[in-house]
Amino acid sequence: MKFVVSSSELLSHLQAISRAISSKSQYPVLDCFLIDLSGTTLSMTASDLEVTMTTTMETESTDGDGKVALPSKMLLEILKKLPEQPLTFEIALDNLAVDIVSEKGKYNFVGQPAEDYPTLPVVEEDKASKLQVPASLLLTGITKTLFATADDELRPVMNGILFEFSPENLTFVASDSHKLVRYQRLDAKSDFEASFILPKKPAALLKNVLPREAGDVMVEFDNKNAFFNLPNYKLVCRLVEGNYPSYNAVIPQENPNKAVIDRVDLANTLGRVSIFSSQSSNLVKLHLSNDEMVVSAQDIDFSVSAFEKLKCQYDGDELEIGFKSVFLSDILENISSGDIIIEMSDPSRAAIVLPFEKNENEEELMLLMPMMINA
Known part of the structure; x- marks a missing residue:
């Protein structure tokens, strides 16, 4: 040979x-x-x-x-x-x-x-579903959600990305119980309703090779495995067993307090102010009133603190809410919009982050759980 x-x-x-x-x-x-x-x-x-x-x-x-x-x-x-x-x-x-x-x-x-060498699993034709998804769409869906997956040995279903296929859209969901991302594509539809949970490792492998590919990816899956056939690569992986939590139930519907703010400005401010946050909690506070957001942090143990003021469009009651700065930074890095909308109801309930500039055929929602602000 x-x-x-x-x-x-x-x-x-x-x-x-x-x-x-x-x-x-x-x-x-x-x-x-x-x-x-x-x-x-x-x-x-x-x-x-x-x-x-x-x-x-x-x-x-x-x-x-x-x-x-x-x-x-x-x-x-x-x-x-x-x-x-x-x-x-x-x-x-x-x-x-x-x-x-x-x-x-x-x-x-x-x-x-x-x-x-172990033999490749084969798809069970009688239990299989298949559809073609553009490589660029699949890459975007994985990139938008992979960062929000968990590392939870007790709940393995949280350690992957949920793919939901329906006649209306294709939905990608990931959550680590602190943050949640739901990314929907209205231009990718199937004739059937089905779902599977793609583990983190194969998702990262696909994220690495998809930029090299053009055209469509044939996605096949049965009860145990998923098969991704790309023009130059083929990936086969065992799926996560179990049912994904009902994620729509945790998304608050009534959020009367809404702020529109420049994403990059907020991300940069957060990067500076969070240096002064407590190392144990990583807490930063957002105080909203009169078209102004004050981002603040303090570490009482080391007698350090910082705050910065940012202009924003704010419609709602005066509100102070706390977040773990690392999680908020992750969301700001992974949402694709110049300006973002932050929707809140009260300091104890989850905040919703949405892109202000919406692209046709896609809906993007990110959710972040708040932290308790000690008086």
Whole structure:
């Protein structure tokens, strides 16, 4: 088995799928890439049993078909330190001896049997749903929500992104019980109603490779697994089992106090003032009245405090509400609008953050739970 590939192109493909490999794999073969040559097409796979990612590329010249598992760390380290050049891989399938021949040298090592590599799960056709989603839309939905997922061992359903398909829209939801994001696309609809929870790791892998892709992604899923077929990549992952909490029930409907403010100004002010917040609570206060917002923080233990005034459009009663500054910063970084609307009812109930400039075909809502302000 022999093939010739571009070193930089091979590195690009392997780096994209290498994130699927676990640093604590149960089996030695899972520290490897599965290399499969068929004709002139080279297929490469990485897996941790929960998530499997495959990519393909065309080789320049080949001799013979075959499969072998190659150590990922060694291969990546070689490729990272090589300048762009053609590399010749010569693999003896009887004893798995591998020779990589470059312009100035040769590297040899031993691979592992391809038969030891786990087989990919297949979709259960009788239980499967499928639809095509534009790559750019899928990327936006994941990017908007991934930051709000939880790390909660007791409630694994919170550790992923909820995908909800309906004839009206496609909805992405994530929450860590402190903040919640609901992102809806009205231009992505399905003929059926269904949902699944995509774990955080495969969501991050998709976020990494989707910018490289154009066109549509075929999304298939059954009760256990989801399959994302991209033009140059395929990702298969086990879904989170369980039912996602009823997120619409926690979104307050009556919010009479509304502020419109410049998002970047608020984010920059928050960055400066939060330096003076208590290290234990990270609390910042927003005081709203007469078209003005005062952002303040203090750390009594170290006798430091700060406040800044910001102009805003405010319609409502005078109000002071507290937030964990890290969470508020996360929301401000991930909402795409020059100005934002902050809707509140009272200091003990969740605040809603909305984009002031709305894009057609998308609805974006972010929710943030307040912190108690000690008198």
